Amino acid sequence: MIEVRELTKRYGTARAVDGLTFEVKPGYVAGFLGPNGAGKSTTMRAILGLDRPTSGEALVNGRHYAEIKNPMHHVGALIDAGAVHGGRSAYDHLHVLARSNGIGPKRVVHTLEQVGLAGVARRRVGTLSLGMKQRLGVAAALLGDPGVLLFDEPVNGLDPEGIRWIRHLMRDLAAEGRTVLVSSHLMSEMALTADRVVVIGRGKLILEASMQDLSDRFQRDVLVRTAHRTELTRALERSGATVRQEDGALAVQGITAHDIGEIAAHQRIPVHELTPRSASLEDAYLELTDDSVEYRTEETAR
Numbered sequence: 001m002i003e004v005r006e007l008t009k010r011y012g013t014a015r016a017v018d019g020l021t022f023e024v025k026p027g028y029v030a031g032f033l034g035p036n037g038a039g040k041s042t043t044m045r046a047i048l049g050l051d052r053p054t055s056g057e058a059l060v061n062g063r064h065y066a067e068i069k070n071p072m073h074h075v076g077a078l079i080d081a082g083a084v085h086g087g088r089s090a091y092d093h094l095h096v097l098a099r100s101n102g103i104g105p106k107r108v109v110h111t112l113e114q115v116g117l118a119g120v121a122r123r124r125v126g127t128l129s130l131g132m133k134q135r136l137g138v139a140a141a142l143l144g145d146p147g148v149l150l151f152d153e154p155v156n157g158l159d160p161e162g163i164r165w166i167r168h169l170m171r172d173l174a175a176e177g178r179t180v181l182v183s184s185h186l187m188s189e190m191a192l193t194a195d196r197v198v199v200i201g202r203g204k205l206i207l208e209a210s211m212q213d214l215s216d217r218f219q220r221d222v223l224v225r226t227a228h229r230t231e232l233t234r235a236l237e238r239s240g241a242t243v244r245q246e247d248g249a250l251a252v253q254g255i256t257a258h259d260i261g262e263i264a265a266h267q268r269i270p271v272h273e274l275t276p277r278s279a280s281l282e283d284a285y286l287e288l289t290d291d292s293v294e295y296r297t298e299e300t301a302r
């Protein structure tokens, strides 16, 4: 479990993270979303004890990272895949890490196989592609078989096959009962991977919700098809709904699909379609974070 409580990190007068509170429990993939500069990396670094909070705290399984003995057995992280010693082989890189945490060579070999790097284990890290380095970073995170995993923008540099692989991996790790927090600035990516999202902007919490709640919250209207449009419109309007004609159907706002169905049944009006329509998750995300975007182009500024 990860608990972030009233976390604030200031650099000079700038607040990279500003009173942020959220938690991530085991068993699901939590997406950590925010525009560039929102404070995702700073928060992750604080959880991993790499950055000292100005105030507040970040705990892993109830403890500060620094208090955890043999941390690789409890927490694994992919933060900056490029930050590895280029002269060592992939195997040696992992072996050095493993040894410092009392992990044997068998586990190193297993982890290399798990991330699909067994074939390049003897190659120097400096000669690996960005995608392979990313996989090596994931291997390092998995080395101690930890219950808590943090991935900072893990799809960066991966090709479509690699992206699919990492999505499956994160979902599998969560299904095994681990705590998985993965940052991204793309809602489209998180929509395919995460069960819940923590959305931040300018260091502050904007929203913490399940993917389902997020799309419910941004429900636009309900499309209703019936041969009895006038009758149903009247009944719905009596219940306070707003009804608009749309291509021979009704676009209904201000009432749930469930209640529309109940009203229609009560009036004995056959309904042929009842479709809740949401704004896309990407639109929802852009709307949520609109005030927190640091830099924008003329075109996206609208």
Ligand SMILES: Nc1ncnc2c1ncn2[C@@H]1O[C@H](COP(=O)(O)OP(=O)(O)OP(=O)(O)O)[C@@H](O)[C@H]1O
Binding pocket: 011, 014, 015, 016, 017, 034, 035, 036, 037, 038, 039, 040, 041, 042, 043, 185
């Ligand atoms: N070492 C530092 N010194 C000064 N400012 C910093 C430092 N690290 C981060 N910042 C600032 O803090 C803010 C949050 O940065 P952070 O890297 O945590 O955001 P992020 O959400 O991870 O962004 P990105 O998606 O671009 O990686 C930014 O405005 C950044 O410029």
